[in-house]
Every structure is written in C-alpha cells, then in structure tokens.
Amino acid sequence: MQQRWFLEVSFMGGAYHGWARQPNAPTVQQCLEEALALLLRQEVETLGAGRTDAGVHARSLWVHMDLPDLSMGPKDLVHKLNSILPQDIAVHRAKMVPQDWHARFSAVYRRYTYRMLARKDPFWQAMAWRVYPFPQIEPMEKAAQLLLQHRDFGSFCRSHHDAGTTLCEIREVAWEQKDHVLEFHIEADRFLRNMVRALVGTLVQIGQGKYPPEHLQQVLEAKDRRAAGPSAPAHGLCLEKVGYPEGWLD
Amino acid sequence: MQQRWFLEVSFMGGAYHGWARQPNAPTVQQCLEEALALLLRQEVETLGAGRTDAGVHARSLWVHMDLPDLSMGPKDLVHKLNSILPQDIAVHRAKMVPQDWHARFSAVYRRYTYRMLARKDPFWQAMAWRVYPFPQIEPMEKAAQLLLQHRDFGSFCRSHHDAGTTLCEIREVAWEQKDHVLEFHIEADRFLRNMVRALVGTLVQIGQGKYPPEHLQQVLEAKDRRAAGPSAPAHGLCLEKVGYPEGWLD
Numbered sequence: 001m002q003q004r005w006f007l008e009v010s011f012m013g014g015a016y017h018g019w020a021r022q023p024n025a026p027t028v029q030q031c032l033e034e035a036l037a038l039l040l041r042q043e044v045e046t047l048g049a050g051r052t053d054a055g056v057h058a059r060s061l062w063v064h065m066d067l068p069d070l071s072m073g074p075k076d077l078v079h080k081l082n083s084i085l086p087q088d089i090a091v092h093r094a095k096m097v098p099q100d101w102h103a104r105f106s107a108v109y110r111r112y113t114y115r116m117l118a119r120k121d122p123f124w125q126a127m128a129w130r131v132y133p134f135p136q137i138e139p140m141e142k143a144a145q146l147l148l149q150h151r152d153f154g155s156f157c158r159s160h161h162d163a164g165t166t167l168c169e170i171r172e173v174a175w176e177q178k179d180h181v182l183e184f185h186i187e188a189d190r191f192l193r194n195m196v197r198a199l200v201g202t203l204v205q206i207g208q209g210k211y212p213p214e215h216l217q218q219v220l221e222a223k224d225r226r227a228a229g230p231s232a233p234a235h236g237l238c239l240e241k242v243g244y245p246e247g248w249l250d
Numbered sequence: 251m252q253q254r255w256f257l258e259v260s261f262m263g264g265a266y267h268g269w270a271r272q273p274n275a276p277t278v279q280q281c282l283e284e285a286l287a288l289l290l291r292q293e294v295e296t297l298g299a300g301r302t303d304a305g306v307h308a309r310s311l312w313v314h315m316d317l318p319d320l321s322m323g324p325k326d327l328v329h330k331l332n333s334i335l336p337q338d339i340a341v342h343r344a345k346m347v348p349q350d351w352h353a354r355f356s357a358v359y360r361r362y363t364y365r366m367l368a369r370k371d372p373f374w375q376a377m378a379w380r381v382y383p384f385p386q387i388e389p390m391e392k393a394a395q396l397l398l399q400h401r402d403f404g405s406f407c408r409s410h411h412d413a414g415t416t417l418c419e420i421r422e423v424a425w426e427q428k429d430h431v432l433e434f435h436i437e438a439d440r441f442l443r444n445m446v447r448a449l450v451g452t453l454v455q456i457g458q459g460k461y462p463p464e465h466l467q468q469v470l471e472a473k474d475r476r477a478a479g480p481s482a483p484a485h486g487l488c489l490e491k492v493g494y495p496e497g498w499l500d
Contacts, residue, residue: 010371010372010373011372012372012373012375057372057373059373082370087372087375088372088375089372090369090370090371090372092369119340119342120332120340121260121340122260122261122262122307122337122338122339122340123260123262123307123309123377125262125337125338127373
C-alpha cells in the first residue's frame with residue numbers, strides 16, 4: 001500500500017538546469033530523487049508543481065510522491081533528506097496527504113518574484129538582476145496594471161510551446177522597493193514557459209523609457225513572442241509560493 | 251599632489267582569505283588594488299578599517315588611499331571599479347576627504363552581525379550558521395548583557411595575538427529573530443582577532459544548555475582563550491558598519 005506525500009522543496013537554482021529531470025544536465029529533481037533513493041533504498045518518482053527554467057530559484061515548490069509505509073516520521077524524513085541534499089537544496093516540510101492530492105493539478109495559483117538591483121550588491125548578485133540603466137518604477141507600475149485586464153499571454157510564451165493554450169488569469173501584480181532592491185511580484189493560476197522573464201524584460205524596456213506604458217497593450221494584442229522584449233535573466237526569478245486549496249497545508 | 255580618498259567596499263567573503271593581503275592566498279584587498287591599478291595605470295596602496303578573517307563578509311568596510319588628481323569624478327570611479335571587480339566584491343561610494351582622515355584610526359566603532367539558522371535554508375547558507383540543536387535565545391540574551399559590564403576580552407582572543415591590549419568597550423549587543431534567522435548584533439570601539447566568533451561560540455553553548463548564563467562571567471574573568479567555547483564558523487559573520495565621527499560620511 002503506497003501512501004502519498006507532499007514535500008516542500010527550496011533551492012538556489014544557479015547550479016541546476018531547473019527543477020525537471022533532463023538526460024544530460026544536473027537538475028533539482030534528480031538530486032532530490034537520488035537523496036530519496038539513498039535514504040529509502042528504493043527508486044522514488046517525484047512530481048513537482050511546475051517546471052522552472054535553468055538558473056531560476058524556488059523558495060517553496062511542492063512536490064508529491066508515493067511511498068510505502070515509512071519507518072520514520074515526517075520530521076525525521078525532512079532532517080535526513082537535508083543532511084543528504086547539497087547546501088543549495090533544502091526540504092522544509094513533509095506531509096502525508098490524501099491519495100488524490102496532486103502537486104501540479106491541485107495547485108490553485110503560483111506566485112513568482114522577480115528581483116532587480118539598482119546597484120551592484122555582492123549579497124544579492126546570485127538572486128537579482130543588476131539592471132543598467134535602472135528603470136523608472138512608475139511607468140512599469142502603470143503598464144503592469146494592464147496585465148490584470150488580459151487573459152491571453154501568447155506574446156510572452158516561447159514560440160514552440162507545448163502549453164496547449166496561452167490563457168492565464170493573473171490574480172495580482174505588485175511592486176516593492178526595499179532600498180536598492182526592486183521586487184516585482186506576480187500571482188496567476190498558471191504561467192507559460194518563460195512568461196515572467198519575458199514580461200519583466202518588456203516592463204523594463206518601458207521603465208527605461210524605450211516605450212510608453214501603453215506599449216504593453218499592443219504587445220499583448222499581438223499574441224506573438226517577437227512583439228515583446230527580451231527575457232530578463234533567470235537568476236532574478238524566484239518561485240515564491242504554490243497555492244493549494246485553503247486548509248490543505250496549514 | 252596626492253589626494254586622500256575613502257572607498258566603501260562590500261564583499262561576500264566565501265572565496266577570500268579575508269580583507270588583508272597575504273602572500274599566497276586571494277584576498278579582497280588584493281582584488282581591489284589590482285582593479286585600481288588596472289583602472290588608474292599605477293600602483294595604489296589601500297588601508298582598510300580593520301582585518302577580517304578568511305570567509306567573513308563585509309556589508310560596509312571603509313578603506314582609504316592616496317591618489318593623484320583623477321580625470322574622473324567619484325561616481326565614475328565607483329562605476330568603473332565595479333565593472334572590473336568580481337561579482338562578490340562591490341564599491342558603493344567614493345569620497346575625497348581631508349588628508350588626515352584615516353580609515354582605521356579615525357574609526358569610532360565597528361558593528362558586526364552574526365547570523366544563525368534554525369533550519370537549513372539555501373538562500374542563507376552562505377551567510378548564516380546552521381546551528382543544531384538550535385540554541386534558546388533567552389539564556390543567550392541574559393549572558394550577552396554581561397558583556398556590557400566588562401572591558402577585558404582576553405578570553406576571546408587568539409592566544410598569540412599582537413593586539414597589545416585586550417581591552418574593548420562594547421557599546422551595544424542585540425538579538426533579532428526574523429523567522430528562522432537569528433541575528434546577534436554587536437558594536438564596540440574595537441574588536442580583537444576572532445573575538446566575535448569566539449563570543450558567539452560561547453553564547454551558543456549557553457543557549458544549548460551546556461552552561462548557565464553566569465558561566466560567561468567566569469569565562470570573562472579567566473582571561474584565557476581556553477576558558478571560552480569554540481569559534482563559531484566564519485561564514486555567519488558580517489562586518490556591517492564602521493562608524494566615523496558624525497557628519498564625516500553623510
């Protein structure tokens with residue numbers, strides 16, 4: 001009898017080609033599955049709430065897996081996994097859950113933060129993009145509001161995508177400046193591949209005065225990746241939270 | 251005619267054997283002086299407010315140097331130095347100052363923060379010590395208050411020190427808990443080599459219940475390094491600020 005588990009995973013992505021396993025590149029999923037195999041002496045397949053691009057970080061990514069009866073409790077599992085996993089990957093929580101909970105399909109929303117630096121900062125360099133010249137916030141704020149009025153984000157999706165549909169519902173966008181670190185928070189039911197980085201790249205062009213805020217409207221309507229700006233670098237992006245139905249993971 | 255400059259330097263210390271030049275190991279001073287030489291096409295000697303141990307970080311370390319008339323302003327100097335320096339070292343400010351200002355001797359106080367982690371965290375691992383078992387804060391707070399009543403820190407100094415005297419005036423100690431990150435702030439007119447790390451190592455033993463808070467009193471009175479606990483790891487320590495007379499660097 002297998003039991004379903006949810007694991008909360010956190011990682012600095014700089015050394016990895018994203019979450020999802022790949023044949024010839026180190027990924028977070030591979031590290032996690034290897035640690036599980038070592039600890040439990042059996043192969044374990046994990047399924048994450050979503051993919052992340054190479055170099056992107058995650059403060060909280062939920063993963064599910066099916067395990068036989070364990071001889072240890074959740075706290076022990078977390079502690080032992082952490083001692084096997086490298087420094088840049090951690091497991092924060094483990095929880096036995098009903099069999100039909102699904103890390104990806106049960107997720108209600110995802111929240112990302114993209115960080116930009118107004119000056120060089122050794123303490124943030126691995127986590128934030130040093131943008132030069134630094135963009136003005138006001139026009140970016142104005143443009144970002146337009147995102148809430150649209151559903152089709154085809155212009156912010158890699159051309160050869162396999163997403164099926166390019167519809168997303170953006171629930172919230174917010175900007176937060178803490179000294180010389182500017183954060184762009186965005187929450188949606190789903191994101192297309194590369195979408196946040198393409199959005200940020202386009203918003204930064206607006207903040208740098210290359211286009212007015214209304215430009216984003218045309219980009220959105222074009223439904224063509226070429227209408228948008230370049231992708232912002234991966235290392236500024238962090239998956240902050242995956243949301244599940246209320247009460248599930250309290 | 252030479253002109254004196256102050257430079258504010260910031261670095262993640264993980265890759266360096268401290269600030270001060272050493273014959274056979276990479277240091278921050280060496281990187282900075284090489285960048286200056288490359289930019290100004292002449293040898294430049296710098297003098298820092300203090301030494302830092304290998305692996306220790308600095309959010310703000312002031313350095314002075316004497317330069318001939320420059321063909322660039324302070325902002326240009328900062329910008330150009332930053333583009334030469336590696337990602338883990340930055341210059342935040344440059345300022346022409348009176349000839350008798352001295353980065354080390356004019357400093358009035360130094361402020362360090364030591365960071366501890368109550369759980370594994372990839373985002374803090376390079377900057378904070380994962381202490382296990384995690385210490386209780388209350389006994390450490392109680393013990394730390396004793397530091398304000400003493401002047402001689404001979405027990406927290408490497409035995410073969412060249413400091414001349416082991417007297418320091420601690421101006422402030424403070425504990426701050428932010429989620430799973432515990433910060434110990436300490437400010438003094440001067441610090442002996444390895445002093446903060448030896449203090450933290452001793453306080454953590456108290457927080458873990460190995461000794462009562464009053465134990466610190468005996469350690470202080472012993473004036474012998476062997477009476478104190480082991481040094482906490484370097485990567486949890488960060489020089490946060492060097493203070494100069496009011497109005498100097500506003």
